[in-house]
Structures are given as C-alpha cells and as structure tokens.
Amino acid sequence: MASFLRFTSTAFPAAFSFLLISIVVIMLLVAVKAQDGFDFGPEKKTHLHFFFHDVVTGPSPTATRVVEAATTNSSSNGFGAVVMIDDALTERPDPSSKLVGRAQGMYALASRDEVALLMALNYHFVDGDYNGSTLAVLGRNSVFSATREMSVVGGTGYFRLARGYAVAKTHTFEMSTGNAVVEYDVYVVHRGGPQWSEERQQRSRFGGSNMKDIPPRVVTQLNAVRTVTQYCGRNLMVPVTNGNEQSHCVVQRSPPKDVFMTNELRDFPQ
Numbered sequence: 080m081a082s083f084l085r086f087t088s089t090a091f092p093a094a095f096s097f098l099l100i101s102i103v104v105i106m107l108l109v110a111v112k113a114q115d116g117f118d119f120g121p122e123k124k125t126h127l128h129f130f131f132h133d134v135v136t137g138p139s140p141t142a143t144r145v146v147e148a149a150t151t152n153s154s155s156n157g158f159g160a161v162v163m164i165d166d167a168l169t170e171r172p173d174p175s176s177k178l179v180g181r182a183q184g185m186y187a188l189a190s191r192d193e194v195a196l197l198m199a200l201n202y203h204f205v206d207g208d209y210n211g212s213t214l215a216v217l218g219r220n221s222v223f224s225a226t227r228e229m230s231v232v233g234g235t236g237y238f239r240l241a242r243g244y245a246v247a248k249t250h251t252f253e254m255s256t257g258n259a260v261v262e263y264d265v266y267v268v269h270r271g272g273p274q275w276s277e278e279r280q281q282r283s284r285f286g287g288s289n290m291k292d293i294p295p296r297v298v299t300q301l302n303a304v305r306t307v308t309q310y311c312g313r314n315l316m317v318p319v320t321n322g323n324e325q326s327h328c329v330v331q332r333s334p335p336k337d338v339f340m341t342n343e344l345r346d347f348p349q
Contacts (some may be wrong), residue, residue: 082213083225085147094326096135098302101206104117117221119337120270121270122268122270122274123268123269123270123271124266124267124268125262125266125269126264126265126266127214127240127264127265127266127267128262128263128264128265129168129169129170129179129265130169130170130171130250130260130261130262130263130265131168131182131260131261131262131263132166132167132168132169132174132258133164133166133258133259133260133261134166135162135256135257135258136256136258137256137258141164141165141167142162142163142164142165142166143163143164143170144160144161144162144163144187145161145162145185146161147159147160148160148215151188153239154191156188156191156192157188157194158188158189158190158191159187160187160188161185161187161188162186162187162269162276163184163185163186163187164182164184164200165181165182165183166181166182166183167182168180168181168182168202168204168263172250172251172260172262174260177206178206179204179205179206179207180204180206180209181202181205182200182203183202183203184198184199184200184202184203184216185200186188186198186203186220186231187199188200189219189331191348193221193223193313194221194222194223195219195220195221195222195307196219196220196222196260197219198216198217198218198219198220198229199217200215200216200247201213201214201215201216202216202265204305208237209238212234212236212238212271213234213235213238214231214233214234214238214265214267215231215232215233215234215241215242216229216230216232216245217229217230218230218245219234220247222249223249223258225248226246226247226248227248228240228244228245228247228248229244229245229247229264230244231243231244231245231267234267236271237269237271238267238271239270239271240269240270240271241267241269242267243266243268243269244265244268245263245264245265245266246263246264246265247261247262247263248262248263249261249262250262252262281283290321292295294318319343345347
C-alpha cells in the first residue's frame with residue numbers, strides 16, 4: 080500500500096502538469112487560428128426584402144430553358160424542364176427601380192402533379208455593405224401557392240456561415256408570357272457582418288503596381304496573363320501591371336456609401 084501511495088503521489092503531479100500544458104497549447108492554437116481568419120465574429124440576424132424578376136420571354140430574357148425531358152412538352156406542367164436564370168433583384172416591384180442584386184442559378188420543374196420548382200441558386204448582392212456577398216438558396220417552390228418557403232443553406236462575405244429561410248409571394252404573373260415578379264423576405268442568421276465591410280474597405284485602399292505595399296491576403300500571385308484573365312473576376316478583381324507582364328489580381332472596388340437593406344427593417348417573425 081505504501082508503495083502504491085508513493086507511486087500515485089509522484090504520478091499525479093506529472094499527469095496534472097501534462098494536462099495543463101496540453102490546455103495551454105490548445106488555447107494558443109485556437110488563438111492562432113483566430114488570427115488566421117477563423118474568427119468570424121458574433122452571430123447576427125438580418126432581414127432582407129426585395130423583388131425577384133423572372134423574365135422568360137421578350138427581347139432580353141433572364142431565364143432560359145437549357146434541358147428538358149422527352150415528355151416535357153407533352154406534360155401539363157412542364158415536368159423535367161431545367162431553366163438557368165440571371166434574374167434581377169430590385170428594391171421595388173418596378174423593374175427599373177434600384178438594382179440590389181441578381182438571382183443566379185437554376186430551377187427545375189420537379190413535380191408531375193403540380194407546377195413545383197426545385198430552386199438551386201445564389202442571391203448575389205451588388206449594393207451597399209452587402210456588395211459582393213452571396214446567399215445560397217435551396218428548396219421547393221410551389222409557384223401557385225400564396226406563400227412559399229425555401230431554405231438558405233449558406234453564404235459568403237457579409238453572410239458567412241449563413242442559415243435561414245426565404246419566403247416568396249407572387250406579386251404579378253403574366254399567364255400569356257410566363258414573366259413574373261416575386262416578392263421575397265429573407266431571414267438569416269450569419270457571421271461576417273461589419274468585419275466583412277472593414278475587410279473590403281481595407282482591400283480598396285491598396286492598388287497600383289507597388290506590390291510590396293499590398294498585404295498577401297489582398298494579392299493573388301499569378302504568373303501569366305492567361306491565368307490573370309482566368310482568375311480576375313469581372314468588376315471585382317483587376318489585373319495589376321508588374322513591369323511588362325500582368326501577373327497579379329487585386330481587389331480594387333470601393334464599397335458604395337448607400338445601403339439598401341438594414342438589420343433594423345423589422346424583427347424576425349416569432
């Protein structure tokens with residue numbers, strides 16, 4: 080018994096010290112990860128309100144059928160058709176009102192019994208603090224129901240780690256053309272928020288060809304004009320000349336001052 084007590088009296092401090100050191104190391108690793116961009120900030124709730132313009136006919140359609148089944152045209156509800164969209168999102172029902180984003184993706188007629196769509200798309204916002212941010216939407220849209228609800232399954236930028244739901248209500252629908260205006264209320268819980276806006280503002284302060292003044296996170300090192308063309312997104316990333324060869328992409332777009340949507344529009348429904 081005495082030898083056992085001697086063993087435990089020496090083993091316990093060693094085990095405790097090992098545990099304490101392990102905890103400190105883990106805390107340091109967590110701190111490093113936070114500094115490396117994994118600190119997304121506190122959760123926020125945001126309510127977005129806009130109008131979705133689905134134009135399938137006319138001189139400049141924003142929705143076009145890309146795939147159909149052999150039986151689609153004989154089906155009473157278009158079952159089997161897949162439509163690719165780049166629909167405008169505006170502040171008001173008027174299509175000439177302020178553009179706040181675009182709905183880009185696809186919907187498919189997925190029911191044999193009714194006109195019900197499988198929606199798989201991104202809301203890409205182009206205004207205010209949300210400029211450049213996206214929300215990913217996936218869900219079922221029974222288009223002739225008064226109210227439809229779809230899932231928000233992710234987001235980027237201001238809406239990092241977003242989750243929530245989108246509520247759709249048809250504002251107008253033209254039976255003769257198929258064109259529609261749909262009112263959307265989107266409720267999301269997310270991170271990002273002001274931190275994303277600050278990052279964008281920081282990026283917008285850097286530019287020109289003096290690459291040593293640009294932080295590594297802002298600059299993507301590339302080696303050929305062809306690669307620059309491939310990776311520099313339209314309106315967001317612009318080539319920067321380095322000598323006689325364009326070899327870098329830099330985020331240079333400044334955030335607009337106006338904000339079309341705010342967190343204070345109204346509280347989430349209970």
